Amino acid sequence: MSAEMSTNGAPKVGVYVCHCGINIAHTVDVNACTAFAASLPYVTVAREYKFMCSDPGQEIIQQDLRDGKINRVVVASCSPLMHEGTFRKATAVGGGNAFMFQMANIREHVSWVTLDKEMATDKAKALIAAAVSRVVHHAPLVRNRVPVHPDVMIVGGGIAGIHAALTMADAGKKVYLVEREPTIGGHMAKFDKTFPTLDCSACILTPKMSAVRSHPNITLWTYSEVAEVSGFVGNFKVKVRRKPRYVKEDQCVGCLDCIDACIYKTAKVPDEFNVGLSKRKPIYVPFPQATPLVAVIDPETCIEFKTHRCKKSCAEVCQKDAIDFTQTEQIAEVEVGSIILATGFKTFDATRIARYGYGKYANVYTSLEVERMVNAAGPTAGEVKLADGSKPKSVAIVHCVGSRDAHTNRYCSRVCCMYSLKLAHLLKERTEAEVYNFYIDMRTPGKGYEEFYDRLLQENVHFVRGRVAEISDWAMEKQEEGKLTIRVEDTLVGVVRRIPVDMVVLSVGLEPQADADDVRRKFNISCSHEGWFLERHPKLAPVSTFTDGVFLAGACQGPKDIPDSVAQAGAAAAEALALIDRGYVELEPNTAYSREELCSSCHTCVALCPYGAITFDTTKHAAVVNGALCKGCGTCVASCPSGALQQNLFTDEQIFEEIKGVLKYV
Amino acid sequence: MKYLYYPGCSMKSTGKPYEESMLAVFSALNQGLEELVDWNCCGATAYMSISELKAFALSARNFALAEQQAVNGETNLIVPCAACYLGLNKAQKNLEEHKDIRAIIDKGLASAGLSYTGRFKVRHPLDVLVNDIGLETIQKRSIRPLAGLKVACYYGCQLVRPYAEFDDAHEPMVMDRLVTALGGTPVPWPLKTRCCGGSLTGTIPEVGLRLSYILLREAQQRGCDVIATACPLCQFNLECYQPKVSKMYKERIDIPILFFSQLMGLAFGLDRRPLGLHRLFVPFDRTFPVAAAEGGAHVG
Numbered sequence: 001m002s003a004e005m006s007t008n009g010a011p012k013v014g015v016y017v018c019h020c021g022i023n024i025a026h027t028v029d030v031n032a033c034t035a036f037a038a039s040l041p042y043v044t045v046a047r048e049y050k051f052m053c054s055d056p057g058q059e060i061i062q063q064d065l066r067d068g069k070i071n072r073v074v075v076a077s078c079s080p081l082m083h084e085g086t087f088r089k090a091t092a093v094g095g096g097n098a099f100m101f102q103m104a105n106i107r108e109h110v111s112w113v114t115l116d117k118e119m120a121t122d123k124a125k126a127l128i129a130a131a132v133s134r135v136v137h138h139a140p141l142v143r144n145r146v147p148v149h150p151d152v153m154i155v156g157g158g159i160a161g162i163h164a165a166l167t168m169a170d171a172g173k174k175v176y177l178v179e180r181e182p183t184i185g186g187h188m189a190k191f192d193k194t195f196p197t198l199d200c201s202a203c204i205l206t207p208k209m210s211a212v213r214s215h216p217n218i219t220l221w222t223y224s225e226v227a228e229v230s231g232f233v234g235n236f237k238v239k240v241r242r243k244p245r246y247v248k249e250d251q252c253v254g255c256l257d258c259i260d261a262c263i264y265k266t267a268k269v270p271d272e273f274n275v276g277l278s279k280r281k282p283i284y285v286p287f288p289q290a291t292p293l294v295a296v297i298d299p300e301t302c303i304e305f306k307t308h309r310c311k312k313s314c315a316e317v318c319q320k321d322a323i324d325f326t327q328t329e330q331i332a333e334v335e336v337g338s339i340i341l342a343t344g345f346k347t348f349d350a351t352r353i354a355r356y357g358y359g360k361y362a363n364v365y366t367s368l369e370v371e372r373m374v375n376a377a378g379p380t381a382g383e384v385k386l387a388d389g390s391k392p393k394s395v396a397i398v399h400c401v402g403s404r405d406a407h408t409n410r411y412c413s414r415v416c417c418m419y420s421l422k423l424a425h426l427l428k429e430r431t432e433a434e435v436y437n438f439y440i441d442m443r444t445p446g447k448g449y450e451e452f453y454d455r456l457l458q459e460n461v462h463f464v465r466g467r468v469a470e471i472s473d474w475a476m477e478k479q480e481e482g483k484l485t486i487r488v489e490d491t492l493v494g495v496v497r498r499i500p501v502d503m504v505v506l507s508v509g510l511e512p513q514a515d516a517d518d519v520r521r522k523f524n525i526s527c528s529h530e531g532w533f534l535e536r537h538p539k540l541a542p543v544s545t546f547t548d549g550v551f552l553a554g555a556c557q558g559p560k561d562i563p564d565s566v567a568q569a570g571a572a573a574a575e576a577l578a579l580i581d582r583g584y585v586e587l588e589p590n591t592a593y594s595r596e597e598l599c600s601s602c603h604t605c606v607a608l609c610p611y612g613a614i615t616f617d618t619t620k621h622a623a624v625v626n627g628a629l630c631k632g633c634g635t636c637v638a639s640c641p642s643g644a645l646q647q648n649l650f651t652d653e654q655i656f657e658e659i660k661g662v663l664k665y666v
Numbered sequence: 667m668k669y670l671y672y673p674g675c676s677m678k679s680t681g682k683p684y685e686e687s688m689l690a691v692f693s694a695l696n697q698g699l700e701e702l703v704d705w706n707c708c709g710a711t712a713y714m715s716i717s718e719l720k721a722f723a724l725s726a727r728n729f730a731l732a733e734q735q736a737v738n739g740e741t742n743l744i745v746p747c748a749a750c751y752l753g754l755n756k757a758q759k760n761l762e763e764h765k766d767i768r769a770i771i772d773k774g775l776a777s778a779g780l781s782y783t784g785r786f787k788v789r790h791p792l793d794v795l796v797n798d799i800g801l802e803t804i805q806k807r808s809i810r811p812l813a814g815l816k817v818a819c820y821y822g823c824q825l826v827r828p829y830a831e832f833d834d835a836h837e838p839m840v841m842d843r844l845v846t847a848l849g850g851t852p853v854p855w856p857l858k859t860r861c862c863g864g865s866l867t868g869t870i871p872e873v874g875l876r877l878s879y880i881l882l883r884e885a886q887q888r889g890c891d892v893i894a895t896a897c898p899l900c901q902f903n904l905e906c907y908q909p910k911v912s913k914m915y916k917e918r919i920d921i922p923i924l925f926f927s928q929l930m931g932l933a934f935g936l937d938r939r940p941l942g943l944h945r946l947f948v949p950f951d952r953t954f955p956v957a958a959a960e961g962g963a964h965v966g
Contacts, residue, residue: 354837357856472856474884 011136014045014070015128016061018052018077020107027111029121033076036125040132045069053083058090065094072096072138074131076104076124097140099589099649104131126662133661137654141589146628148234149337150580153178155226155519158186159562160554160569161342162208167573169217173580176334177212178240179222183290184209186344190273190368192375192382194562195422196452202289202377209291222292227331229522230612232631233549234337234585244327246297247283251322254293258283258314258323269301271379274372278379283314288377297323338549338576341533342569343519345555348402348409348508356401356506357471361484362387364471364504367397367419374426384430384503392433392502396486397424398468399439403509411530413509414559417443420507421452424461427505436462436499438488446563464499466491471504510559523550532558543572548585551575590649591630592637596622598644605636605645669742669794670732670786671699674708674750681747681898683942687927688746688791690940694931695799695807699744702732708745710753711865718760719770725757726771730780743786744794746927748824748897754788755829790825792896792926793832796840801847808933810954811849815892817929818885819845820904821858822897835859841894841926848933849957853890857881862900867907878903879911882919892950894926901925905947922950 015037019025030048038046045064049057052075064070073096075087080103088098106124114120152168154161157179165177177184188194189209191201212218221240228239247258259281267279273286282302283295297305297314304310304325315323347368350358358364363386365373376382386392397420403413417439424435442463444453457463466488475481476498483500490497512531513519520527525545526534533556536544543551553569554560560568579585592613599622606614606623613629614636616622623644625636637645646652677685692699705728707713709721732743745751761768762784775782795804819841826838833840838859842852862881866874882904885893895901905923912919924946931941932954943950 354834360854470856474856474880475887476880 011042011072012044012070013040013042013072013074013132013135014061014064015040015043015047015074015076015132016052016057017046017048017106017128018057018075019048019050020077020111021050024077024107024111024124027114027117027120028106028124029117032121033106033124033128037074037076037128037132040129042072042136043132052077053086058086058093061087061090062094065091065096071100072135073101074104074128074135075101076106076128076131078107079105079109098143099141100135100138102131102135102138104128129664130658130661133664134654134658137651137657138649141648143586143589144627145584145586146234147584148580148582149236149335150174151176151334151336152338152340152576152580153226153236153238153334153336154340154342154553156186156342156344156554156556157181157184157212157220157222158342158344158554158565159188159205159208160344160556160565161186161340162205162212163566163569164340164342164553164573164576165212165218166208166215167570168576169215171573171577173217173577175215175218176238176240176336177218177220178224178226179220180225181286182223182245182294182296183286183292184212184220184222185287185289185291187368188562189287189289190275190375191371192378193422193426195418196446196448198422198425206289206291209289213291220292221332223296224332226519226522229339229524231335232587232611232629233547234579235628236336236339236549238334238336238339240332240334242330242332244329245294246299246302246323246325246327247295248320248322248324248327249292249294251320252294252318253320253322254285254295255319256285256295257317257319258295259285261313261317263303263310263313269298274379275366275369277369277372295322297325338551338579339523340551340553340569340572340576341519341523341525341556342553342572343513343516343533343556345510345559346513348413348511350401350506350508352408353401355470355472356398356468357473357484357504358506361471361473361504363392363484363502364506367416367423367505367507370423370427370505371419374423374430382430384427386502391431392427393431394434394436394483394501395427395431395503395505396436396438396468396471396484396499396501397427397505397507398471398486399437399507400467401506401508402511404440409509409511409530411559412443414443415561416507416509418446418449418452418561420505421456421461423505423507424456425459428459428461433502434462436464436486436501438464438466438468438486440465440467446561464488464490464492464497466497475500510555513556516556523547525550528558532556543568543575549579587628588632590632590647591627592625592632592634592645592647593627594623594625595644595646596620596624598642599623600642600644602641604639604641608635608639610635668738668740669697669699669744669789670702670735670740671744672702672705672708672728672732672750672754674705674745674747676747676749676898680902681925683945684746684898684901684925684927686940686942687925687931690936691795691927691930691934692791694934694936695795695803697799700735700740702728702743703735704731708747708750708753709757710749714753714756719767721753722757722760722767723771723774725754726761726775726782727778727780728754729758729784729786730775730782732786733783734780736786741785741787742789742794744791745788746791746896746898748790748822749899751788751790752824752829755831758784758788759829788831790832790896792825792840792844795930796844797832801843804844804930805847805849808848809956810933810935811957812845812929812933812954813849813957815850815929815952815954816853816888816890817845817850818855818888818890818893819852819858819926820862820881820885820893820895820900822895822900823859823861823864825896826859841896844926845894845929848929849954850929850933853885853888855884855888855890857884862897862903864899864903867903874903875907875911875914878907879915879919882908882911882921883915883917886919886921890921891952892922892924892929894924894929896926908948920948922946922948924950 299305709724713721863874863877
């Protein structure tokens with residue numbers, strides 16, 4: 001402490017008021033604030049400067065410290081979220097302790113929220129007075145370092161999770177890849193082609209899937225979900241619930257004999273992978289390239305689980321004795337230093353827009369259903385068929401279903417224009433039907449995207465600008481009989497059109513996963529109001545979260561196409577690698593501590609601590625706080641009836657002095 | 667629960683069979699309705715399109731009268747006419763949301779010694795029948811189920827829009843569920859809430875009648891025996907212009923248009939005259955046999 005700032009003798013406070021260009025100076029009288037600061041007790045230096053965060057601005061503080069003019073620093077500028085770190089560091093570089101510093105937010109809390117200069121200046125003065133009054137009672141604090149565990153957990157095995165896993169594993173890190181479904185691959189595995197290049201989705205995805213399977217650094221846990229997360233950056237403990245698949249993963253060789261042998265001679269259960277367009281058996285693999293290629297038994301439909309009277313021909317036929325009806329759920333517990341969430345999205349439920357007739361008319365499909373239909377490995381072997389088995393002669397593709405709509409989702413789902421173009425191309429190729437796109441605006445920014453749109457225009461696909469009002473099966477004219485009629489205002493021509501078609505594709509938007517809120521709680525991160533996982537900063541920290549060590553990749557953060565998901569996955573992997581390679585994390589010292597002699601042994605705090613950081617020491621008869629686990633939330637401090645618990649940077653004295661400061665100088 | 671009943675002008679004129687059948691049906695369900703004393707126009711159409719404030723004042727007087735009359739704590743005002751239902755609801759929403767409107771109306775009511783608190787809720791009989799009385803009770807009371815009767819349930823434009831108080835705005839289902847409970851078969855059709863032509867049948871007939879024609883033709887094409895309505899103007903438009911529409915579009919249009927309450931009365935086994943069936947222009951002569959008691963033996 002003696003090598004740092006002297007706390008002996010009278011406090012000497014330096015106050016630095018920032019103009020922030022005109023961001024603050026335009027509304028707050030910076031001169032008056034500085035003069036006011038100079039009049040406050042303990043203030044020995046009060047200065048103003050155009051940009052305190054600039055190098056020369058920081059240098060002013062450092063010089064005053066070096067000159068011994070001050071031993072405490074107050075900067076009145078922006079939000080601590082922006083520059084608290086900058087000024088703490090400047091204070092330390094000048095020879096002080098980083099925590100002998102306090103920030104007064106006169107930008108976000110003052111100049112940006114009013115046009116009234118007089119009131120703004122008054123409030124700025126009050127906040128400066130509060131900061132000065134508080135900083136006098138600051139004590140030097142030390143940041144502790146803890147090592148970072150080098151392993152990483154990636155949650156979600158779609159293209160984003162796969163790419164992040166391979167990147168980390170190739171860098172020599174040990175990766176746990178956790179996927180809820182029986183196979184990795186995610187949505188991308190369901191697509192036939194990808195836009196705008198029209199390369200085969202499976203052909204570019206499956207090599208990466210098998211690379212995951214065979215990579216020595218990747219532990220792949222499919223059919224598994226994260227049950228519980230504890231710990232903190234660098235030192236997470238994660239419990240993973242491994243659901244029983246009733247087939248031993250290490251024994252099964254993927255010969256699929258068991259599926260042929262199943263006493264169900266025909267498949268009867270709606271196939272999840274084909275979004276219900278085909279049927280599967282109770283024992284199944286989702287698709288031929290499933291990874292791992294291990295069968296799974298669905299106990300909800302398997303006769304053995306329902307009646308215990310099946311002759312179990314699947315087990316009989318298995319040469320590896322891999323079928324195990326006695327399997328139970330297992331909990332695996334691992335320690336990792338960082339976590340990447342890549343949990344993806346779900347598609348909009350089209351039944352929510354009743355006037356589009358999904359679920360009512362057999363020939364109204366969602367885009368995901370059509371993706372499966374045009375896929376050669378899909379339920380119709382790539383043939384586009386109507387409910388009666390015939391080929392459609394006309395198809396309508398309706399854009400923005402569940403996107404850009406005040407009644408459902410206001411946001412643009414970003415991928416629908418492009419996948420609608422792709423489907424238009426594929427439908428035309430497979431059926432030679434007349435294809436109509438009904439759009440609000442065509443949104444095709446991206447490499448090669450606008451060119452692809454242009455190509456579709458050349459391919460004689462029709463484009464009608466207007467949001468579809470209704471899809472119905474009532475006929476006004478002869479040619480509408482037996483068809484689905486699209487009613488739409490063509491806003492380019494200014495007429496209402498009725499266009500009869502055989503088949504309708506609803507281009508459904510992207511939505512957060514149904515359980516996104518549970519997942520965010522588990523990982524202690526935030527969601528935007530739509531439910532997408534919230535990044536730390538929309539521009540400058542797009543893959544970080546407000547929880548250190550937890551990163552985001554892919555569409556769980558917001559609608560994204562494949563290139564963007566992959567790019568973000570790479571960025572998330574790089575952030576995690578940077579954390580691992582630094583090797584340690586510094587813990588904020590704003591933790592709680594116990595004044596053991598005051599503890600009345602009521603145990604209130606022990607139960608309340610959300611991080612399990614407080615234990616009761618029976619020999620001392622007092623609650624004790626583990627500083628490494630404490631996150632500084634303050635819950636225990638507020639609840640302690642005897643005032644035994646205090647928190648660094650938030651002691652009673654500091655808080656009361658801050659309040660007094662505000663009240664005294666308003 | 668007791669209800670106050672606001673008829674509005676139609677129920678006493680063109681919609682007479684609606685009132686007759688509705689009162690008969692409620693009475694058959696042992697549910698008394700007390701008519702609002704000294705009620706006045708709801709303020710729909712003519713007022714609403716020229717001066718909303720005057721329309722709100724008319725509605726507010728009805729609410730104020732209801733509050734005065736409600737000595738037994740009634741808070742539900744049954745409003746069968748779709749236009750009144752919408753008009754009263756709209757007035758109430760505006761009085762809730764706009765203090766300035768409320769202030770003017772309050773002053774006006776006070777000069778007549780009346781006051782408005784907003785405690786009355788506007789209820790459509792379909793809502794009350796299905797959600798308060800319940801389909802189970804209705805089904806039990808249906809001694810002559812409408813077996814084999816194919817019904818196009820037509821809600822019209824005002825019942826669920828824009829407020830959708832008791833059903834989906836795009837795909838309303840209460841009448842369909844009611845018809846099912848009565849033993850009939852609701853036919854799926856996508857025109858449930860499409861405009862019947864409204865007052866355009868009188869002012870710009872080539873537009874208004876075309877809208878009626880679309881509904882009539884589609885119901886007929888789908889093999890419906892009857893269109894059930896919940897609005898006096900819809901019933902009037904769809905029924906009375908059928909000869910004219912047939913001539914205009916050179917297509918025979920001939921389909922009975924009944925109020926849902928008339929179908930209920932038939933299923934309940936009530937006589938035809940109290941249900942106003944004799945007033946129909948397109949007659950509906952079908953009768954329905956008494957259902958065999960459960961477990962009972964057939965005679966003959």
